[in-house]
Amino acid sequence: MPLVTAKRTGLVDQVIAQIRELVTSGEWPLGEKIPPEAELVAALGVGRNTVREAVRALSHAGLLEVRQGDGTFVRATNEISGAVRKLCGQELRQVLEVRRALEVEGARLAAKTRTEDDLREMSACLTERDAAVQNRDSESVVTTDTEFHRLLVAASHNPVLISLYDGIREAVTSSVATTFNPEIPPEQHVSHTALLAAVRDGDPRRAAEEAGGFLDELLAQMGPQAEESGQ
Template sequence: MPLVTAKRTGLVDQVITQIRELVSSGEWPVDEKIPAEAELVAALGVGRNTVREAVRALSHAGLLEVRQGDGTFVRATNEISGAVRKLCGTELRQVLEVRRALEVEGARLAARARTEDDLREMTARLAAREAAAQERDSAAVIANDAEFHRLLVAASHNPVLISLYDGIREAVTSSVATTFNPALPPEQLLSHTALLDAVREQDPRRAAEEASGFLDELLAQTGSQDEASGQ
């Protein structure tokens, strides 16, 4: 999606719209550096102040992050996710609390609404997660774990819940990465097999219990770490 010269009216809004589309489409990936200000000015055909104002607005919205001396980076793909990451920052506990609220209900609904296709996708994702653990591929473990949870919520077939969860996907992945311990042997990797079994057997109560169980454990660990650090 190439940048195009902006029209003379509503320049800042037009630049904001173009940058937002590049970010949401993934053409400018999360955590990647965006083109330098001079490049944006040339591509868009606008002044430096217009570009700066647009970048400033998107930074306030949480989509971009300006790092002094290093450039501007993509922080999130949408305002909801950006707001969560911006508000939570390093507050892992807050992210886990939000995940618990959405994932427990997602698991409960998935146990009622899941399809055979949903089960196949979740089963394949857990298998990929286990294989990555055996290969000591931490990045793949994290990616597959986060995707499993997304598929679990998607199996609820509740569009509002799915949309809310999609809005915090970067925060979810970040929390998975933060709580994953690559030093643990593969056999000690937290298993989601019981959760998937409960969804497969269409047991909403057990599915909710399984979903809340591991998140409660992570929350307890986070609380202990906060106490140890004096927070």
């Protein structure tokens, strides 16, 4: 698939789209080095800064990996796969701990401040999420589960809390992708039905317990912290 000279509008987005297509299509194979910067600049007809910004964005998304002095390599074929590769061990534990702090408070406040529109959006999203779990559709599970928790925190109507949660959105997505196992029977996966019910019933204590409970289970499954286990 040849590279096409980019138009003068939205250069970075166009370059990102072309590189992503080359990666997802397998034209640039997983684990292989992509063409050097000078070659990309010539083929795309854009400046070095545009290419660097596009590569930086795709590296941030987990598709590419920049190795100083060695070049840029294909790390994953899609964002979900890239997200899975980005979190592991102690880093995942830390993200889950931060998620717990924000989501528990978000659920507690949501139980007191949620609107009917909030409930409708969360209910529709949870229905999609549960259907994706039944179908073992990992990509859809990650998308809908992450969105459900975002909607939950948004229902708190606390702009500071919402802003903080938005700041870790990518890490939340990564943690959901990392902890979802499609090999587990659907009925054994975490259900957020009780959490939504607590918010709907206006019960802050129960909502906070439900929001923290499943994250506590995930943390317990990870075993001792890395420092304690000598990892």
